[in-house]
Amino acid sequence: MWSRVWSHRLSYLFIAPFLLCFVLFIVIPILAAFGLSFTYYNGIEPPRFIGWSNYQYLISQDLIFLKYALPNTFRFAVVVGPGGYAASFLLAWLISRLRGSLRKWVALAMYTPSLTSGVAMTIIWLPLLSGDRIGYLNSFLLKLGFLDVPKLWVTSPDHLMTSMIVVTLWSSMGVGFLAMLAGILNVDRTLYEAGRIDGIRHSLQELWYITIPSMKPQMLFGAVMAIVSTFKTGTIGSELSGVNPTPEYAGHLIVSHIHDYGFIRFELGYAAAVSVFLLLFMYFANKLSWGLFGSKEE
Amino acid sequence: MNLSRSALAARIGYAFVMFLAAAFMILPVVYIFNHAFKPYHELFVYPPTFFVREPTVQNFVELFWVTSNSIVPVSRYLFNSLVVSALSVAGVTLVSALCAYPLSKHAFPGRTALFSMIILMLMFAPEVVQIPRYLVISGLGIMNTYWGHVLPMLALPVGVFLLKQFIDQIPDALMEASRIDGANEWVVFTRIVMPMCMPAVATVAILSFQNSWNNVETSSLFMQDDEMKTFPFFLSTLTNNLANNVARQGAAAAAALIMLVPNLVFFVILQSKVISTMAHSGIK
Numbered sequence: 001m002w003s004r005v006w007s008h009r010l011s012y013l014f015i016a017p018f019l020l021c022f023v024l025f026i027v028i029p030i031l032a033a034f035g036l037s038f039t040y041y042n043g044i045e046p047p048r049f050i051g052w053s054n055y056q057y058l059i060s061q062d063l064i065f066l067k068y069a070l071p072n073t074f075r076f077a078v079v080v081g082p083g084g085y086a087a088s089f090l091l092a093w094l095i096s097r098l099r100g101s102l103r104k105w106v107a108l109a110m111y112t113p114s115l116t117s118g119v120a121m122t123i124i125w126l127p128l129l130s131g132d133r134i135g136y137l138n139s140f141l142l143k144l145g146f147l148d149v150p151k152l153w154v155t156s157p158d159h160l161m162t163s164m165i166v167v168t169l170w171s172s173m174g175v176g177f178l179a180m181l182a183g184i185l186n187v188d189r190t191l192y193e194a195g196r197i198d199g200i201r202h203s204l205q206e207l208w209y210i211t212i213p214s215m216k217p218q219m220l221f222g223a224v225m226a227i228v229s230t231f232k233t234g235t236i237g238s239e240l241s242g243v244n245p246t247p248e249y250a251g252h253l254i255v256s257h258i259h260d261y262g263f264i265r266f267e268l269g270y271a272a273a274v275s276v277f278l279l280l281f282m283y284f285a286n287k288l289s290w291g292l293f294g295s296k297e298e
Numbered sequence: 299m300n301l302s303r304s305a306l307a308a309r310i311g312y313a314f315v316m317f318l319a320a321a322f323m324i325l326p327v328v329y330i331f332n333h334a335f336k337p338y339h340e341l342f343v344y345p346p347t348f349f350v351r352e353p354t355v356q357n358f359v360e361l362f363w364v365t366s367n368s369i370v371p372v373s374r375y376l377f378n379s380l381v382v383s384a385l386s387v388a389g390v391t392l393v394s395a396l397c398a399y400p401l402s403k404h405a406f407p408g409r410t411a412l413f414s415m416i417i418l419m420l421m422f423a424p425e426v427v428q429i430p431r432y433l434v435i436s437g438l439g440i441m442n443t444y445w446g447h448v449l450p451m452l453a454l455p456v457g458v459f460l461l462k463q464f465i466d467q468i469p470d471a472l473m474e475a476s477r478i479d480g481a482n483e484w485v486v487f488t489r490i491v492m493p494m495c496m497p498a499v500a501t502v503a504i505l506s507f508q509n510s511w512n513n514v515e516t517s518s519l520f521m522q523d524d525e526m527k528t529f530p531f532f533l534s535t536l537t538n539n540l541a542n543n544v545a546r547q548g549a550a551a552a553a554a555l556i557m558l559v560p561n562l563v564f565f566v567i568l569q570s571k572v573i574s575t576m577a578h579s580g581i582k
Contacts, residue, residue, distance in 0.1 A: 001407070008406035010483050015412070018397035021453040024434055026419050032430035091319075098316055099309075108569060109320035112327055115561040116554075118512045119533045123554040124330045126537070127346075127547060136329075139345050170323070175456070175505065175576075182576035217580020224420055224581065225456075232423035239537075255426065262429045263519075275426050286421040295582050 030279065036272035043266050054273035065274070068249035069257040072161065073281075076253060077230050079165050081285070084172035085226040089219070091173060092181040093207060107181060114174035122239040125167050129153035129240070154240040157250035164236050164251050174229065176222030183218030187211055216293045223289035231282050234259065254278045327558070333551040334358075341548050357548035364536075364549060370524045372532065376556075379529040382447040383510045389452050390506035391499050398461035399491050403473065413462070417581065419455045428519060435520045446520040447528070451510050457502040463578040464498035465491060497571035504564055504572060511560060530557060 005012075037054055039047035058065060095106050116124055128136045131152035138150040153163050187210065195210050212219070234255020238244035245252055245260065254274060262271035333341070335353040362372050400406060401413060424431060431450065440446040472494075473486050481489070492499070517531035533553045536546060565572070 005407055008400075008404060011400035011404040011406040014396045014400045014483075014487070017393045018453070018458060019412075021393065021449060022416075022419070022455070024438075025431060025450045025453045026422075026424055026455070027415075028434060029424065029427040029430035030419075030422065032433065033427045036430065094316060094319075098313060102313055102317070104569065106316050106320040107573075108566065109324040111565065112324055112562060115508065115565065116327070116558055117508070118514060119530050119537060120512070120554040120557040123533070123537055123550045124326045127333065127551075128326060128329070134342060134344055134346055136346050136348070143345070170326070173323075178572060179576040179579040182573045183580065185573070186577040215580070217582045218576075220581045221579045228421065228423045232425040234425070239534075242537075258426070258428070268429050271429050272427075275429070278426050279422060282422055282426070 033272045033275050033279070036269050037276045038273075039269040040267075041269040041272075043268055047269060050269070054270050055277075057270070058273055058277065064249060064252070065254075065257055068252040069254050072250075072252055073231075073254045075161065076165060076168075076233070077285075080168050080172065080233070081226055081230040084169050084230070085176070085223060087169065088173050088177035088222065088226070089180050092177055092184055093211070095181060096184040097203075107178075110173045111178065113171040114177075116171060119239070121167065121171055122236075125163075125240065126154070129163055131155055155242070155247060157246075157248040160237060160241055160246060160250040163240055167240065168230075168233060168236060172226070172229065174225065176225035176229075179218045179225070180215070180222045183215035184211055187214045216295065220289060220293035223293060224286060227282060227285045227289065231255070231278060231285075254281075330551055330554055330558070333548070334555045336548060336551075338548065357552040360546075361549040361552045364546070370527075372529075374525060375527060375529040375532040378447075378526065379511065381444060382451075382516075382528055383507055385444065385448045386451040386510035387503050387507050389448055390454050390457055391503050393452050394454060394457035394461050394502055395492060395495070395499060396487075397458050398465055399487055401458070402462045402465040403468075403470065403491075416455045416458055420459060424450075424453075425515065428515070432519050441520055442523045442526050444526075447510075447513075447516045447526075450516060450520075451506065451513070454502070454506055454509065457505060460501060460505075460575055460579055461495060461498045463580070464495045464575055467578060468494050498575045498578075500568045500571040501575040504568055507564060508561055512557065529553075533557065 036047060038049060038051060040050050040054075041047035091110055095103055095110070098106060113121075127134075130136070130138070131150060131154065133139055133142060133150045135150065135153070137153060138147065141147040142150065151159060153159050191210050191214060192206060195206060200206055200209060232255065234253045237246040237251025237253060237256060241247055241251060245256065255278070258271050258274045258278070261267045261274065329348060332348065332350040334357055335355070336350045337352055337354045337356055340347060340351060364372070401409060435441060435446055435450070438445075438449075440449065468491065472490055476486055476490055512530055513528070514530045514534055517527040518534075521527050533550070536553060537550050
């Protein structure tokens with residue numbers, strides 16, 4: 001065994017730099033989150049082991065978590081995750097049917113919003129969603145007669161979640177979208193001809209019986225990317241509304257909850273427990289998409 | 299190819315509908331371009347105008363003037379951003395390619411375990427475990443240094459994954475041939491593997507650029523010194539109270555443009571390479 005390891009020492013040398021960063025900044029933090037979640041830790045005194053009580057508090061007494069963070073995240077994730085994923089697959093398919101340079105430019109237009117992630121995105125949307133009549137959306141809807149009074153798109157608890165979802169969906173045609181576009185373009189042309197001989201009539205049948213089965217691996221990659229980007233979103237609510245926490249916790253997501261306990265109240269152990277909860281959430285969402293798109297041999 | 303008139307009409311109609319959809323998606327971006335060049339009296343006019351009538355660079359001037367009296371000028375934030383992004387892009391591509399090559403072509407013990415580990419970590423966003431990351435950074439003593447910006451960026455599992463999938467396509471015979479000619483692994487890596495996986499390298503470079511250029515996390519968590527923070531962080535302070543607020547809207551739009559344009563330019567140049575890399579992105 002050791003002689004085999006030694007004979008591959010060069011391979012390990014190649015891997016070492018990445019592995020070091022990977023372990024330091026991804027593996028250790030995740031393991032540490034698990035460890036800290038069983039402690040009381042305020043960043044000054046050393047962590048004190050308290051067993052399951054963080055989790056007990058989380059699922060039985062943390063009203064803000066149970067009443068706002070959890071349902072909000074659920075609502076947000078269900079629309080933005082599967083919704084954004086389906087939209088990017090559909091768009092990729094529609095774009096793949098265009099020809100020549102038009103395809104390239106349409107794909108670029110769809111991808112551009114995802115480049116504006118974070119702060120830039122907020123700046124782009126705020127004047128559009130501004131709550132007075134100068135806001136572009138308000139002014140437009142007032143002119144058309146859909147509204148009588150300007151609506152507070154980002155500061156009222158009733159509309160904040162909708163605005164968050166729309167803005168996130170808008171910017172969700174990212175890496176996963178490109179992967180699926182490439183996957184569709186890469187499907188073997190002869191399969192379509194064979195399908196036509198076997199009696200496939202219209203393009204929806206083609207999509208269902210040929211395109212999707214031959215690009216399952218890309219679809220899985222797209223799904224993983226969609227899940228990751230959905231769950232890591234947390235600050236969009238406070239960025240749009242301009243206050244943290246969001247008005248009446250309307251845009252409070254689990255990530256904002258972690259941030260609240262970790263960096264405002266300095267209850268690091270409890271914040272770690274919340275992040276472990278979120279990690280498990282992500283893990284099961286991934287397992288689900290693995291079941292849908294994973295290849296059968298594994 | 300001979301097309302009947304109706305089929306041609308259908309195709310043109312389809313292209314037109316897709317064009318409209320694309321225009322709709324890009325609308326907010328077109329708008330920010332216009333907003334950034336609007337003079338004050340156009341920014342707050344009622345009814346609001348979409349396109350700029352008298353373009354001016356006044357907003358960009360204001361953006362730089364806002365901080366001219368404070369200790370840290372905008373140029374410092376921009377400089378930090380440039381340094382951090384350049385180092386991250388160079389670092390991520392090198393580190394990821396170095397790891398992806400043996401992962402794809404060498405049968406070392408622990409290879410499958412490492413690859414499944416990378417796939418597993420693909421599923422988690424490191425943003426979720428900010429607090430332990432903060433503890434690691436402070437434990438390493440790299441707070442308030444460029445290391446604190448760059449090192450956390452280097453671990454990009456997607457980068458290794460995409461490169462590994464791409465290198466899988468390179469035939470082993472090529473490497474064998476050069477090894478017989480006396481090339482060592484480093485020469486094989488730099489002369490054969492790297493040139494052949496340039497599209498994937500370009501893709502990873504773009505991804506890591508987007509990652510670091512837009513990143514606020516490292517500035518807000520790992521840097522206490524204002525002099526070490528980056529441009530997107532400055533932008534977030536500028537916009538803190540922008541909701542329903544009109545002050546500095548023009549300067550913010552100008553800054554957003556500065557954030558967006560480099561990303562856009564790189565992507566336009568390298569788009570075809572990205573698409574060809576993504577064709578191998580499937581998880582089997």
